[in-house]
Amino acid sequence: MPRKKNQREKAVEQYLLTQCRRHGLFCLKFVSPARGGVPDRIVLTPTGTVFVEVKRPGGDLEKRQRVMHAKMRRFGAEIHVVDDEQAVDAFITHVLGYRRIESQQKAAS
Numbered sequence: 001m002p003r004k005k006n007q008r009e010k011a012v013e014q015y016l017l018t019q020c021r022r023h024g025l026f027c028l029k030f031v032s033p034a035r036g037g038v039p040d041r042i043v044l045t046p047t048g049t050v051f052v053e054v055k056r057p058g059g060d061l062e063k064r065q066r067v068m069h070a071k072m073r074r075f076g077a078e079i080h081v082v083d084d085e086q087a088v089d090a091f092i093t094h095v096l097g098y099r100r101i102e103s104q105q106k107a108a109s
Contacts, residue, residue, distance in 0.1 A: 008056045009054060009055060009056040009059065011083060012054050012055070012056070012057070012082060012083060012085070012087075012088065013040065013041070013054040015085050015088050016041065016052060016054060016082060016088045016091075017041075019088055019089070020043055022091070023092055023096060025043050025044065025045050025092075025095065026043065026044040026045075027041055027042075027043050027044075028042045028043075028044070029041060030042045030051065034096055035068065036064050036068070037062065037064035037065040037066075037067060037068030037069070038051075038054055038068055038072075039051035039053040039065075039069070039072075039079055040052060040053055040054045041053075041054065042071065043095065045075050045095045047095075048078070049078075050077075050078040050079070050080060050095060051071070051072065051077055051078065051079045051080070051082045052079070052080050052081075052082060052091065053079065053080070053082070054066060054081075054082055054083075055081060055082070055083040056074075056083065057083050057084045058083060059083055063083065080094070
């Protein structure tokens with residue numbers, strides 16, 4: 001049975017959702033009943049799809065999460081782990097940076 005998320009983790013997840021909406025990113029809840037350890041969120045950006053694992057501040061990945069994330073990365077998935085507002089802000093900056101680079105490349109061609 002899945003553990004109940006604590007309030008601090010919910011606050012980080014809500015901040016992620018708010019920031020994604022604010023910056024025009026599509027943030028979906030990711031639930032896979034047959035596969036444990038998948039990231040909490042799928043974020044669709046203009047340049048691609050990334051996965052985000054939300055943890056409580058200072059929280060660590062569980063073993064099954066580490067295993068699943070490694071497997072997904074072997075298939076080319078980009079996975080980020082956020083555990084506070086600063087980490088969410090860094091994630092948003094990262095994905096928006098990709099958008100700027102792609103826009104610059106399109107403009108140069």
